[in-house]
Amino acid sequence: MKAFRFKNFDIQQSEKVFRVGTDGVLLGALAQIEQARNVLEVGTGTGLISLMLAQRNPSAQFLGIDINEEAALLTRNNFEHSPFRSRLTNIHQDFKQFETDRKFDLIVSNPPYFEASDSSKDKIARQTVELNFLQLISRSVALLTGEGIFSVIIPYEAGESFTAVAEQSGLFMNRRVEIRGIQQSKPKRLILEFSLKERPLTKLDFTIEKSPRQYSDQYLELTKDFHVFKKA
Template sequence: MKPFKFKQFEIQQSANVFRVGTDGVLLGALANVDFAENVLEVGAGTGLISLMLAQRNSKAKFLGIDISEVAVHLTDLNFKNSIFSSRLQNILHDFKTFETHEKFDLIVTNPPYFETSDSSKDKIARQNVELNFYQLISKSSELLSENGVFSVIIPFEVGADFIKIAKENQLFLKRRINIYGIENSKIKRLILEFSSNEKKLEESDFIIEKSPRKYSDQYLELTNEFHVFKKEDRN
């Protein structure tokens, strides 16, 4: 499978690991990493999100964790081949049993979200198979620093349940970005950020495409420092 080339790094891909997609790019570009010194990516896959965040924050250190040996191999390769390699680390481990004395200023993830499916494609990465929302949230709550942020991208349909489970684990919604696939459509995804401190909710909207296969100005501006756009993408 061909690598996906960004301006400052390259992502080697595999048919057995969830590939570079819009969800990961959006989270990598929008997650609040400015304040963070110690970042954990849960289910790192190819390492895309950590690499984007490393480009945005030149001081933070990153740890990726994944249960898939193939994914860990890819992430290792992509981390080592990047100009940010000295700040990137990756491990093979089940997040449910992950133990560390470290606390993280940012925990970020594009989590599994299809409850059931007959397809074996991307089974671990795309389904609620190895890590359900409750396990993800409760473990993240344990590992966050005092002012840490938990940042995710999920389908709109599961947003209310996710927010409820987070609150039960003393994580309160502080930022919500409503993602629209195309202008004047229904909300497709949510980027949600939580912290252990209750604060006034910051809410905004984001549109990916202004028309079919034509990126919005909002998306072009957001990802300009990452994507290598073709001329037709901008028209």
């Protein structure tokens, strides 16, 4: 399968692993990485999000984890062939059984979000079969530092239930980004960020396209250090 080329690294892809997509790019570009030193990505897929975050913060150390062996191998390959290889490691493991004494300043995830079904397409990566919201949140709470941030991208419709579980687990929402696919449309995704400490809530509206197949100025500015855009 053809590699996806960014300005500073390439992402090798596989038919057996969820491919590079806008959700991952948005989380990689918007997650608050600036103050983080130890970062955990849950469900790495290709490793895209960690690679983007590593480019944004040259001091941070990264650990990726994925239950899918094919994804873990693909992540390792993409990490090892990147300019940030010395700061990136990953493991093949079930996050529900992941144990460590290490605490993380930032935990990021583009989690599975479709209810379980009979479909075999991207079954682990995109269905709540192996990791549901409660499991993801409760394990992340245990691994956060006192000042740490838990950052996810989920469908807009899942926002209310995800937030309820997070709050019941002792987290406070600090940031909410509503993402529209195109101007004037309904929000389709949410980036939600939580921490163990209550802070003022920051809200942001974000639009990907200003018209069909025409990226918005907001998206172009956000991703200018990553995407290789074709010249008009």
